[in-house]
Amino acid sequence: MARDDWEWPRYVSVAERRRKAEREMKKLRKKGHAVSPVTIEGRAIATSFWGKAWCKNLEDYRDYESRLPRGRAYVRNGSVIDLQIAPLEITAMVSGSSIYQVTIRIKAASKAGWQVLCQDCAGAIDSLVELLQGRFSKAVMDRICRQDTGLFPKPSEIRFDCSCPDSASMCKHVAAALYGVGSRLDESPELLFRLRAVDGNDLTTNLSGAMPLAKQAPAAEKVLATEDLSALFGLDMDGPVASPAPRPAAPAPAAARPVATRTRAAPAAPAAGAARKSRAKTAARSTRTTA
């Protein structure tokens, strides 16, 4: 597409881009702007529950499928030189052929939706700190991450703008900024609540007394592992249980083997040829019907 061609003659190497980004960050700091670059160590953009869940949410939408990969390399190589997460707004400066300004507006979580979410989790979350560590049962975490009714925004709730010439659709700078949010949630998962303009403490308040998810199994860390239980009760009672001896490898049953490896062409070749033709016809018919 023409809009990509526009940037090609001005291609700058990653090293050069990095130097440029460093210079730009210095300038901004001098001006008193507290720059907050996204620094990724290793291959994974996000490693915590919330960071990964944010990235997964984005990647689960077909609208973004072809656009997001362009931002991965950008965020990994340190092109997001500043990322700020405020209520309902993400702003970023992304270094490409030049420095681009990215603004992403996120709709507030709907009041009704947030209430239902809190009711569904009521009684199951007693500590916001543990929630932010991703340490509640899968049922609770799944509920919060659920597409449509969870806490993560869906494409219809995300509007973006970039100062680059490719801003009509999601450009790599916007994609890089969105991934940057995933990385930032690793350090500060509470920013997700801030971004959606909700109070995370609502989740720990049992408003209605209803406890649909509270009865679900707690997180793995909160229960004794099966091994621990058997260590506690099993050993002194019965001794080790003999494990069944491994079965000798049985020869494959005759039916599983190919019946005839290769038969010589029988004298009745014309008949076989006719059968092949008729199979080909059937195949042609079936492709037509499925096309």
Ligand SMILES: [Zn+2]
């Ligand atoms: Zn852009």
